[in-house]
Amino acid sequence: MTTDLAIEAVGLAKSYGSTSVLDHVDLRVPRGGVFALLGPNGAGKTTTVRILATLTRADAGHVRVAGHDVGTQRREVRRRISLTGQYAALDEAQTGEENLRMMGRLLHLAPQLARRRAAELLERFDLTAAGRRRVETYSGGMRRRLDLAASLVGEPEIIFLDEPTTGLDPRSRAAMWEIVTGLATTGVTVFLTTQYLDEADRLADHIAVVDGGRVVAEGTTAQLKEQVGGRRLDVELAAAAGPEAFATLVRQLGPRAVTADPARRTVGIATDGTAAHVRALLDEIDAGRDRVAHFDVHTTTLDDVFLALTARPAPAEVRPIATENPSATEKRSEHV
Amino acid sequence: MSELALAEATRRPAPRPAIVDAAADVTTMIGRSLRLSLRSVDGMITALALPIMLMLMFVYLFGGALRTGIAYVDYVVPGVLLVCAGFGAATTAVTVSSDLTTGVIDRFRSMDVSGAALITGHVVASVARNLVSTALVVAVALAIGFRPSAGVGGWLAAVGVLALFVLALSWLSATIGIIAGSPEAANGFTFFVSFLAYPSSAFVPIDTMPSWLRGFARDQPVNTVVETTRATLTGGPVGSVAWHAVLWSLGIIAASVAASGMLFNRRG
Missing domain, CATH: 3.40.50.300 (P-loop containing nucleotide triphosphate hydrolases)
Known part of the structure; x- marks a missing residue:
């Protein structure tokens, strides 16, 4: 050892x-x-x-x-x-x-x-x-x-x-x-x-x-x-596409969707950030060129890593909320 | 001493025999419990005020109706002393139980402080608290007409028997405090112990009780201590009941010491 x-x-x-x-x-x-x-x-x-x-x-x-x-x-x-x-x-x-x-x-x-x-x-x-x-x-x-x-x-x-x-x-x-x-x-x-x-x-x-x-x-x-890819591509669907289109897209992407925010109709997808890969992704998502309203490429944060790894899009409890103070009894039950 | 030298000295205290370290831990924990007791204002008030109220109640409210052969205040003081001591000692169950719910216990554990040291601290503080409240009760009793006939020897014997019983009850309560899931549950024990004083000669002579209860009332630990205290203070014949009182106390101490050590290590 x-x-x-x-x-x-x-x-x-x-x-x-x-x-x-x-x-x-x-x-x-x-x-x-x-x-x-x-x-x-x-x-x-x-x-x-x-x-x-x-x-x-x-x-x-x-x-x-x-x-x-x-x-x-x-x-x-x-x-x-x-x-x-x-x-x-x-x-x-x-x-x-x-x-x-x-x-x-x-x-x-x-x-x-x-x-x-x-x-x-x-x-x-x-x-x-x-x-x-x-x-x-x-x-x-x-x-x-x-x-x-x-x-x-x-x-x-x-x-x-x-x-x-x-x-x-x-x-x-x-x-x-x-x-x-x-x-x-x-x-x-x-x-x-x-x-x-x-x-x-x-x-x-x-x-x-x-x-x-x-x-x-x-x-x-x-x-x-790096495990998740160096960058993240956020695509925002057009309002006209409707909630079904959003749901279909999330299903189609499966685990590749590292974030999903229905309210903003935005999905985050891991990418290496190269023009070729971003273009390919956009083509895949929006072959008809009428569903995506905007897109944005970010450097990956640990947030993305976490969401990708735990396959749990945007869980409320991992957000840093400084004032949060779980009651003693509630947390104690974790390690009685 | 330079920062570095200090750090070095802190990291490696001079090696001492384990028994010396263990004794040092006990001393530290006694100091802690005494300090915490002194600072628990409501705890202190309860420990001091309740005994006095109890005695005034018995002497002035019930005393007129009871015939015990001697002045009721002389009859009842040993009983009140014991109820107070019992109540005071039994609150140790609550103190230990709430202490165990605090995070500091985990720190003690991870510092290898033994359960015995922790519990001894609580027990010694409990005995100290009770000696103070006992002294107070005696003072008030003397003020309202308690006239014991005992000499110095009798007083010493009475205090000795009481103190030994308080030690026994404190240790038993501490054990209950370890077992109890919550301070509220531990509190139930206080009631149980206070109740034991009623089927005894603490407040009324045992001859006035139904015959099926007399055997229990005579031989249970609280009664043996009450009888011994009363006999030593009023100069009556002490007899074998004193040995029963001492044996009960020693037995309870032995069992509680063993059980508390075992239970503390198992918990967590």
Whole structure:
């Protein structure tokens, strides 16, 4: 087994009762940099992270994290990782500083060292002023930063971040992105899950796309985009063509239609962007030269990749909505 | 210390025996639970106000109607002490159960903090809370005419038996808190424990109960503790009931310690 991998998972499977959550997941995460597990709600992201972070046992499969087996060498793994979940793992009634010092003490740092480490982390995450306030008075963004600070007390080699920006406002989100980028430059491995394509695109060196408990694609951002073709051709049908013509066209294109928007009568099709290919596509779609009103050629976004891979045109839940905040009970059910 | 040296020192704390680390974790978790208890304002008010209201109610509302052979306030104080302690200890089930629903538990788990350390923190905080409320109840009792005849030895014995029982109940509640699916479910346990005080000599003599109930009322743990506390405080004959009280408590502690450790590891 190679040692330059931070995480290697082979054939992970997990079900809760008769509900299969993960179905043979393979992951290879190189050391250093940012790896994103991208997928919609319910794809199995949280379950995967919990298994990798030793909190949940897989039904089948083998996982090595930081060179140790999560099944048989939990302690060794736990010493080298940290997990920041979707819900702040902090005591609300303790101050920020007390929370960090408590984590330091639980890592068996001497009291002065725990205190110093807490001060240093508060400073680094711009929380020094709030350090003496109880966490219950913190904003969402401050909580997330403190939570991340708490996970860094022990200087982990691998940092798991489960949906680090879900529910944050755009400014806090940008701050979190900066922090993650900063972490990656210190040589640690960051493994994050996200349902936001722009987040994965912006932060990650490597991406695995999960859907329905399976990895449907894996690679660098560039490789993934290439899978779908370098460009996307959007064609808008003429209003006169009617909804039946639109439906017929989508059916005719099948999986080649990476997006479909009936309201705007627009279909997106993967293309290499050459004039010959675009012309051929237009001829194929509109042999009579009366159905297409406009067309447009774009550079492919990760959006297109995702839609093409999961064969799910324009799902509402993969749109980045900064204010979205799924209720705790709803998300908890995913990993009970 | 330079940034780098500090980072290095943080990453590798000096190796210590595992038992020292485990003891350090227990201390840290006790500190956490005590701090959280002190800051839970409504929890503290309930823990302190309810016992006093209960005692005033028994002494002034029911006291006139009850004939127990001695002044009712002298008769009932041990019972009230126990109901309060029982109630206070049983709320640990709710505290543990709600604690387990928070994300911080996952963090503790992933840091290899043992369930035993976490639960010990809760239990010690519970015992501390209850000692404070017990002291308060005794003070109020003395103010309204409670005149125990016990000397220092009797008081120490009474406090010792009560504290041991509070420890037992707290640990049992913590175990219930782990099993309970939700804080609401755990709350049901509080009711059950408070109820156990009624079929006992806490408020009325057992001779006044129907004969089929007397055996249970006499031998159940709450009654053995009430009788022991009353005997030690009022200078009555203590007899073998004290041993029963101690054995019940020790038995409950042993079973709960074993069960809570096992259940915590299985959960999640």
